[in-house]
Amino acid sequence: MTEATRTGQMLAADGTPLKRSLQRALRAQKLRALMLIAPLLLFIMVTFVAPIADMLFRSVENQIVSDTLPRTAQAIRDWDHNSGEPPSDDVLAAFTIDMIAAVERKQHTRLGTRLNYEQNGLSSLFRKTGRGVGDIGETYRDQFAALDPAWTDPGTWIALFADPSWQADHDAWEAARTAARSAGRPFAEPVPPFRLKDGMAGVLPETADAYLDFARAVQGNRNGDPAARAPWPPVYLALYRDLTAVGVGRIATLDEAAQALLDPAHYAVRGFERADLAALYAGIDRAWSQTTVWATIQTFSARYTPGYFLTAVDLKQTPDGITSQPADQKIYIMLFERTLVMSLTIMGACVLLGYPIAFLLANLPMRTSNLLLILVLLPFWTSLLVRTSAWKVLLQQQGVINDILVWIGIVDNAGRLILINNQTGTIIAMTHILLPFMILPLYSVMKTIPPSYVRAAKSLGATNWTAFWRVYFPQSVPGIGAGCILVFILAIGYYITPELVGGTSGTFISNRIAYHISSSLNWGLAAALGTILLGVVLALYWTYDRLVGIDKVNLG
Amino acid sequence: MTAATDNGFVVFDRVQKSYDGETLVVKDLNLSIGKGEFLTMLGPSGSGKTTCLMMLAGFETATHGEILLDGKPINNIPPHKRGIGMVFQNYALFPHMTVAENLAFPLEVRKFGKSEREEKVQRALEMVQMGAFGGRRPAQLSGGQQQRIALARALVFEPDLVLMDEPLGALDKQLREHMQFEITRLAHNLGITTVYVTHDQTEALTMSDRVAVFNDGRIQQLDAPDVLYEQPVNSFVAQFIGENNTLMGTVKEIENGVALVELDDGEVIDAKPVNVKKPGDRTLVSIRPERVEINKDRLSPNAHLIHAEVLEFIYMGDIYRTRLRVAGNEDFVIKTRNAPDQRRMKPGEHIEIGWLPEDCRALDAPA
Ligand SMILES: Nc1ncnc2c1ncn2[C@@H]1O[C@H](COP(=O)(O)OP(=O)(O)O)[C@@H](O)[C@H]1O
Numbered sequence: 018m019t020e021a022t023r024t025g026q027m028l029a030a031d032g033t034p035l036k037r038s039l040q041r042a043l044r045a046q047k048l049r050a051l052m053l054i055a056p057l058l059l060f061i062m063v064t065f066v067a068p069i070a071d072m073l074f075r076s077v078e079n080q081i082v083s084d085t086l087p088r089t090a091q092a093i094r095d096w097d098h099n100s101g102e103p104p105s106d107d108v109l110a111a112f113t114i115d116m117i118a119a120v121e122r123k124q125h126t127r128l129g130t131r132l133n134y135e136q137n138g139l140s141s142l143f144r145k146t147g148r149g150v151g152d153i154g155e156t157y158r159d160q161f162a163a164l165d166p167a168w169t170d171p172g173t174w175i176a177l178f179a180d181p182s183w184q185a186d187h188d189a190w191e192a193a194r195t196a197a198r199s200a201g202r203p204f205a206e207p208v209p210p211f212r213l214k215d216g217m218a219g220v221l222p223e224t225a226d227a228y229l230d231f232a233r234a235v236q237g238n239r240n241g242d243p244a245a246r247a248p249w250p251p252v253y254l255a256l257y258r259d260l261t262a263v264g265v266g267r268i269a270t271l272d273e274a275a276q277a278l279l280d281p282a283h284y285a286v287r288g289f290e291r292a293d294l295a296a297l298y299a300g301i302d303r304a305w306s307q308t309t310v311w312a313t314i315q316t317f318s319a320r321y322t323p324g325y326f327l328t329a330v331d332l333k334q335t336p337d338g339i340t341s342q343p344a345d346q347k348i349y350i351m352l353f354e355r356t357l358v359m360s361l362t363i364m365g366a367c368v369l370l371g372y373p374i375a376f377l378l379a380n381l382p383m384r385t386s387n388l389l390l391i392l393v394l395l396p397f398w399t400s401l402l403v404r405t406s407a408w409k410v411l412l413q414q415q416g417v418i419n420d421i422l423v424w425i426g427i428v429d430n431a432g433r434l435i436l437i438n439n440q441t442g443t444i445i446a447m448t449h450i451l452l453p454f455m456i457l458p459l460y461s462v463m464k465t466i467p468p469s470y471v472r473a474a475k476s477l478g479a480t481n482w483t484a485f486w487r488v489y490f491p492q493s494v495p496g497i498g499a500g501c502i503l504v505f506i507l508a509i510g511y512y513i514t515p516e517l518v519g520g521t522s523g524t525f526i527s528n529r530i531a532y533h534i535s536s537s538l539n540w541g542l543a544a545a546l547g548t549i550l551l552g553v554v555l556a557l558y559w560t561y562d563r564l565v566g567i568d569k570v571n572l573g
Numbered sequence: 574m575t576a577a578t579d580n581g582f583v584v585f586d587r588v589q590k591s592y593d594g595e596t597l598v599v600k601d602l603n604l605s606i607g608k609g610e611f612l613t614m615l616g617p618s619g620s621g622k623t624t625c626l627m628m629l630a631g632f633e634t635a636t637h638g639e640i641l642l643d644g645k646p647i648n649n650i651p652p653h654k655r656g657i658g659m660v661f662q663n664y665a666l667f668p669h670m671t672v673a674e675n676l677a678f679p680l681e682v683r684k685f686g687k688s689e690r691e692e693k694v695q696r697a698l699e700m701v702q703m704g705a706f707g708g709r710r711p712a713q714l715s716g717g718q719q720q721r722i723a724l725a726r727a728l729v730f731e732p733d734l735v736l737m738d739e740p741l742g743a744l745d746k747q748l749r750e751h752m753q754f755e756i757t758r759l760a761h762n763l764g765i766t767t768v769y770v771t772h773d774q775t776e777a778l779t780m781s782d783r784v785a786v787f788n789d790g791r792i793q794q795l796d797a798p799d800v801l802y803e804q805p806v807n808s809f810v811a812q813f814i815g816e817n818n819t820l821m822g823t824v825k826e827i828e829n830g831v832a833l834v835e836l837d838d839g840e841v842i843d844a845k846p847v848n849v850k851k852p853g854d855r856t857l858v859s860i861r862p863e864r865v866e867i868n869k870d871r872l873s874p875n876a877h878l879i880h881a882e883v884l885e886f887i888y889m890g891d892i893y894r895t896r897l898r899v900a901g902n903e904d905f906v907i908k909t910r911n912a913p914d915q916r917r918m919k920p921g922e923h924i925e926i927g928w929l930p931e932d933c934r935a936l937d938a939p940a
């Protein structure tokens with residue numbers, strides 16, 4: 018018994034297992050092949066896989082709420098929207114800091130637009146609140162200032178919250194700037210990124226957090242210098258809240274200068290006049306005193322949301338769970354159904370019209386069939402817009418077709434047919450435009466059916482019809498399948514033609530998607546609709562594969 | 574009407590065919606095929622064989638002339654009413670049907686009942702020894718098996734006439750020889766009239782009762798295989814069928830059925846005049862390799878001998894094949910049986926060869 022058979026493994030001449038040396042030998046080959054297709058692979062990744070992945074992601078992505086209102090999202094989690102009460106001061110304080118930071122970063126309007134998809138009016142509410150939120154905390158600022166004017170000095174805050182090393186960096190930066198200014202040189206060096214002093218977050222958590230956000234926002238906003246600006250009034254609100262909550266012992270852990278500043282304030286805040294946050298917000302807009310807005314924020318503060326998908330199937334996510342949209346806003350299911358039914362109709366019309374043409378193409382003598390093929394391909398050489406517009410001319414009520422029908426006397430002048438700006442128009446124009454996609458696969462399949470099959474059938478006694486139906490037709494079915502898949506998939510996502518000749522009743526789901534992408538800018542919903550469309554196509558493809566077998570499809 | 578039209582089962586009467594209105598693909602075809610006869614149309618590619626078959630089957634119409642089947646003109650009968658079985662070169666088995674469904678097809682369109690259909694299908698399958706294959710699809714069969722099924726399908730509805738267009742063209746040599754035998758056996762057992770098209774002369778010779786040699790849209794010779802081989806009537810047939818040595822020359826005189834031919838290098842030989850008429854005609858003299866004699870004792874004493882130089886000697890087992898230079902022709906081949914008294918000739922050797930005048934045929938010289 019040889020070594021190889023005993024171990025059950027074939028060995029190459031050098032003793033390595035045969036499998037491994039084969040793999041090694043093939044690896045270089047595979048690598049070379051991979052390099053050849055690499056440009057195409059990259060192209061497909063960039064232009065096909067990446068956009069689809071992005072679309073799938075966008076359809077559930079909802080980070081704008083939790084990114085813009087991180088403190089609120091956290092604080093509001095435990096609030097019960099059914100209590101009838103607006104959220105507590107903790108939530109309002111968190112919201113205030115979030116909002117002022119968002120305003121500084123100019124993100125509150127985007128957030129308003131996002132939440133407006135879920136509840137009308139939120140867009141203007143956020144804009145309005147953005148203007149007013151800067152005043153919240155002013156009462157505390159004034160009281161701190163009265164206690165010690167140093168509280169309005171930016172330097173006080175820097176000394177209290179900035180890391181000493183940052184302060185040193187900042188001093189160096191400032192010196193460089195002064196030198197540059199006096200020398201008349203331009204100076205574009207950015208402020209060193211702000212760093213929080215260690216330990217502050219433990220003593221004054223909300224203030225440290227708010228001040229850090231302030232410093233970052235100021236820096237991010239056209240490279241401002243946090244050391245040159247007193248904090249937003251809401252930061253004083255945070256300071257007040259921290260000082261009312263913190264014990265003396267914690268303050269004692271800080272350095273002396275901080276203690277000297279904080280101790281009197283800590284003592285004084287007990288006597289401060291409290292600001293009623295709820296009332297202040299109600300003053301900005303009455304909506305804040307109701308629970309609905311807060312409930313919406315709470316519902317959509319998760320990082321991922323099924324909300325777009327629910328909207329896309331005429332449902333909506335409410336604080337109380339999933340409900341169906343009000344009847345007047347249910348349009349998407351209807352649009353999906355219409356798109357499917359019309360695509361199937363167009364597909365059927367293409368089979369009926371395309372089959373005889375493909376048959377002629379495949380069976381006429383070469384010269385005639387070439388001419389016919391050119392006629393079939395001719396539309397490809399004309400712009401899609403031109404073809405669609407031509408249908409507008411033909412199908413109008415005062416158009417060529419109606420004129421001819423009236424002239425022949427099939428319809429009378431008063432009863433001219435409405436052939437455009439409705440489903441009929443879309444079906445006619447799209448059948449024409451997609452017909453080549455049915456004819457070409459059919460033709461390529463039919464050309465491969467040798468005439469001897471039909472001859473054999475006839476010689477066996479079949480009439481022309483039997484020979485066609487029993488022998489020719491079954492063999493052309495793969496072509497029908499390929500054409501149907503092609504036409505259907507193209508039709509279901511078609512956009513331009515329904516837009517131009519479909520009016521309102523003949524538009525497709527893709528027109529709605531386009532609307533959300535370019536007009537309402539609700540990309541999440543557009544992505545969800547697109548994802549559903551993709552899912553429908555894949556599901557139909559799978560069904561087709563199960564019923565007919567995709568390997569039977571011959572695209573030529 | 575010609576005499577042939579009166580008794581043939583299939584009759585082509587002065588049939589002409591042109592596809593393009595400019596050239597005749599079939600020129601004046603007259604052919605009468607008897608009932609039960611196995612007739613082969615043999616000819617080079619493009620000689621119009623398929624066209625003739627298609628006219629008979631009804632897929633092409635004759636441009637001129639009449640085709641009669643069992644005494645009735647069929648020019649205006651559509652193919653499916655002619656009741657002619659047909660085997661195509663690519664078999665044309667319907668790929669989407671099983672073997673049994675393929676066979677049942679002609680019975681179905683003839684409205685046979687289910688049980689009768691099944692019985693006939695099974696019988697036909699067994700006839701071609703494919704009884705167990707009814708459930709398969711054509712793609713699951715080998716070429717030879719497909720061929721049998723195609724044959725069974727053409728016969729299952731019991732036609733009086735089957736047409737086969739190069740049915741064995743796609744098979745390898747061994748299978749082809751087996752199927753040749755098989756087809757002839759079936760045709761004779763069933764007493765069916767068969768028109769068989771091929772460009773393979775061995776096939777034609779071994780299978781047929783009669784062979785029609787086609788060239789250029791005409792039948793060059795219509796005869797039984799042995800006559801065709803031994804007595805070709807013109808140079809085309811002689812050269813097309815079997816191996817053949819040719820020498821060019823001019824007729825010097827014709828006397829008592831023997832022609833004296835002067836070859837182009839001056840040698841004079843005896844030959845049998847076939848279609849040369851008078852002294853002075855150019856002629857192509859044809860001798861089969863196995864009829865060339867190297868043993869003077871076997872020839873008549875006054876026979877003309879001719880000088881030859883051995884160029885090549887090939888040992889082929891049962892026979893020796895010797896290539897000679899004769900009268901300037903370097904491809905003159907003789908075949909001798911591998912018998913104990915046979916000598917193996919060496920290249921360079923000079924010998925004298927001769928033949929019986931009736932084996933050497935003086936034919937027309939091709940243009
Ligand atoms: N459908 C057709 N149209 C035009 N010419 C044809 C057609 N079929 C055959 N021919 C021509 O007729 C001649 C005879 O063809 P065919 O009958 O197929 O010959 P064979 O079967 O002996 O090879 C050829 O020159 C061929 O080019």
Ligand SMILES: [Mg+2]
Nearest residue numbers: 619622623624
């Ligand atoms: Mg042929």
